[in-house]
Amino acid sequence: MRLHRLDITAFGPFGGTQSVDFDELSTAGLFLLHGPTGAGKTSVLDAVCYALYGAVPGARQSGQGLTLRSDHAAPATRTEITLELTVAGRRLEVTRQPPWARPKKRGTGTTTEKAQSWLREYEASAATWKDLSRSHQEIGEEITQLLGMSREQFCQVVLLPQGDFARFLRADAEARGKLLGRLFDTHRFAEVEKRLAERRRATEAEVREGDAALLADAHRMQQAAGDIVEVPPPALAPGEPGLADAVLTWAAVARSTARERLTLARTARTAAESGQAAADRVLDDVREVARLQRRFTEARERAARLEERADAHREAQARMERARKAETVAPALDLRDAAEAEHRSAATDEARARLALPDSYAGAGAPGLAAAARKAAEELGGLETARRAERRLGELTRERASLDRQEREDEDVRQDAESWLATWEATRAELQARIESAQDATTRAEQLAERRDPAQARLRAARQRDQFARDTDAAHARALAAREGATDARVHWLDLKEQRLQGIAAELAAGLVDGEPCAVCGSSEHPAPARKDAGHVDREAEERALAAYQRADEQATEDERRLGVVREALAAATAEAGDAPTARLAEQAEELELRYAEARAAGSGLHAARERLAQAELEHERRVAAQQEVALRSAARVSHRDRNDRERASLEEELAQARGAADSVAVRAAQLERQAALLTEAAEAVRVAEDTAQRLKDADARLSDAAFRAGFDTPQAAAAALLDNAAHRDLQRRLDAWQLEDGA
Structure with a gap:
């Protein structure tokens, strides 16, 4: 932010109009505001703060706006602050006029005019000033967004007037951390720290999960190995250092022991297989001798049976021969x-x-x-x-x-x-009439739609107006109560301050030491130093009263600011809704909505x-x-x-x-x-x-x-011989069987 020019009229100690050219002052770099007490040094800073935020810092903020006016100003001169500055690459001009009790134009007495604000921006391309807003709320939000600080933060960091720097130093670490973090944009470092912490926790979880899986594998290995490994797995919890190395070492020992047992088992199995092969060969030789002996016995038995059936075999051969001769006659038959x-x-x-x-x-x-x-x-x-x-x-x-x-x-x-x-002409006339009626309804619906939206908007504004009216009454009551509390706190603080000033001699006398000069008179003798009475007010009590007054004053200022915001919203809603009652506007809107729905239904x-x-x-x-x-x-x-x-x-x-x-x-x-x-x-x-x-x-x-x-006397004899064909075939099968047995 860079200040260019400040114009002050009827503000603080300045009864007329004063201008400060910051561009000229800053040509040599830094500049110093100095002068006797009451010259208006702090009022210049107050004017800058008021132009930006519509309020002055610290205990000087009364909340009424009327106390900002100079007591030396002419009755017809209105208090006004105009500040020209460049912020975020934009050249702006802020003008603020606090509430003003001006003389009435007719008759006697005064009438209070509302506070007013203007915000303009300089357009370099057109070399002109462009109006941006006249709303207190919009201007305040725009300035706060551009500067990145609220009024309290601006007063603590930039102006630091009259004891507020000490309050900033006395603030707790959390409040200062939030303020400095917002000023110097340290949230990205906090995000990095948060991200690293999350990664650390995730990595720890992965390590513990891996250790748990490794321990589970070790226990399964122990169950599978049985009594092969005498040493149990390491008794470490997941996440403890050295767990993986201990488990791997134990697994290596178990694997070596298992391999040794495997080698011994394979050697024993090879010896057993060799003995079994030799026994199988002896068994095969014995079985072959037994088989040959059984075949010899069976052959001798078959030869005896064939000898017994030799006569029947010769008779069957003779019958078969006669049947063979008869077969030559079979084709002719x-x-x-x-x-x-x-x-x-x-x-x-x-x-x-x-x-x-x-x-x-x-x-x-x-x-x-x-x-x-x-x-x-x-x-x-x-x-x-x-x-x-x-x-x-x-x-x-x-x-x-x-x-x-x-x-x-x-x-x-x-x-x-x-x-x-x-019926064509009548049908066409009826359809034409329906089309014309629907077109009229559509036109009527469009006209009602144009009237419906403003009526709805006016109804919403009226409801907001009623709500804002109720909020204004409540905010006004809170502002009055807060202002009365701030006034009481100020009176209490001033009373304590006056009491302390009256007893300041006793407070100074408490620090006198015999032989050392007095800070007031310089004498090294203190024959009758003042004594503190029972109702003495010390510095700590005065500061507590001052702090209570400042808190009450800030609360009153905040309540009055909220009252101003609600009043502006009420004025805007009233300007849009007018003075018509909400119930009547609701009836009008409902009637328009009903007529619009009917017209739209007819036009559909x-x-x-x-x-x-x-x-x-x-x-x-x-x-x-x-x-x-x-x-x-x-x-x-x-x-x-x-x-x-x-x-x-x-x-x-x-x-x-x-x-x-x-x-x-x-x-x-x-x-x-x-x-x-x-x-x-x-x-x-x-x-x-x-x-x-x-x-x-x-x-x-x-x-x-x-x-x-074929040797038959008649065809009938040959036919009779052919009747033995079945017997011939049976004999042939029996003969073949006998021959096979003889061969065996």
Whole structure:
């Protein structure tokens, strides 16, 4: 902060206007304010403090503002302090006028005017002063924020006037620490100290946690080792110095002991495994000898059993030889059986096929039946054109039904469109009216919204006005009580000071020593020194009374400052709310809010009404288009129906000739298809029966020839020999088994 100029008018001992140019005084560096008592040295500092904070420091602050006025000033001259300074890179000008009891313009007596303040800032770019604020509270907050100090701190650190420095020195360490910390911005060091302390605590916690985990591992190692390690783990608590080294040393000893035990166990296991391998080899040799002895005994027993069954084996070989000769006749016999089975099946199929034929084909052979089937197929092929005509007739019938159905649907569409279009004008008029009504409501809501917000703001200001009025009364009462207390304390202090001055001779006499000169008269003889009476007031009592007065005076000043703040807030709220009662403003605001809500609710349907009108117009266009499409489709259907009728008449005449006695071409075609299929099936059955009869004769001849070549008199004898096939197979299996046993 740098002071440039101070203008003082009717303040303290200065009855007129005095100016102090600090820029000129500080050209040589430091400057000194000096002069006799009462010259106004302290008043200059008081003026600087009052310009900045609206109050003077220490015991000189009376709180009323009227005592700041010079007793030498003319009645019409108002007290005013103007200070020009640069702070935080900004050049400001602060002007303050304390409350003033000026003479009335009419009549006699005085009237008190309120305190006023101005704050301006110099704009170098425009070389002009710009008004910033006229509020006491805003100016005080701005100055406090720029300087970084309250009035008390500014008086203790910067001005230090008349004994306040001693009070700063007598303050406790906490108060001085807070003040110096704020002045010299030492909070970052406190934050660093706090951060380091937190890190120290966190590190200690991590160390204790790690030590606890290490001890837990050591105890688990001890449990796992059992009696291997005779020395227990170290008995240290987590966090104690040397715990980690002690645990690691103990773990190393335990590990060495365990490794030694492991080596001994592995050596013993190797010796045991060698002994077991030798015993296994001896056991294998004994088991092999026992196995060979058992096989020899079993072979001798099987040889005895084979000798006992030798005769049965020779008989079975003879039967097997006869069965082998009969097997040469088996293919011819199987062929004859198969031919006989096929002939029986073919004869059955022929009989079944002839039963399905008309009586006119009872004695016909295979060629005649095939010729009749071909004739029926040729007649069936001639019906294909008639089939297509019949399918086309069905399509035409379905088209005619579809045309009739479309005509009915179009008639419904036409009637629906005419019914809807009959009410179109009324519907459109109704929707237009709804849109206009909603638009009017929206406009009315906008107008009410413009009136609602000021009414709400005025209602809030009125409520604040009422609250501030109550707060003003309470603050005024507290300020009066505090001022009376400060006055009583001042009177008490002055009384004690006067009593002390009256007894100051006794206080000085208490320090006289025989032979030493008196500090007042210089005499070394003290024949009759003054004595302290019972009600003597010493320096300590006077200082206590002064301190009590200063505290009371500061409290009174604070209460008056708060009273001024509340009065300013009351004035601002009154200026905004006016003199109207709060209840009436609340009724007006509530009425506006209700009317606004009604208008807004009525206007909220504007978008929906417009959407419905747009949808109705689209529906109108769709209905008109539907009417036109129905008319076009009706004209097209007339010509289509005529063509359909002509084609149907021609096809029905053609189908009457093709159907004959049948109900339809499909029925006639089905009859011909069935007749051709039956004839074809019968012809094939007759042909197969004739072929199988011939194959049966050939098989009988081949069977007789094969039986003769195999040495049998008749085919029946060969067939009887083949009956032993199952026994032959059983004997073969038994023979194979005997041969295997002999080989073993």
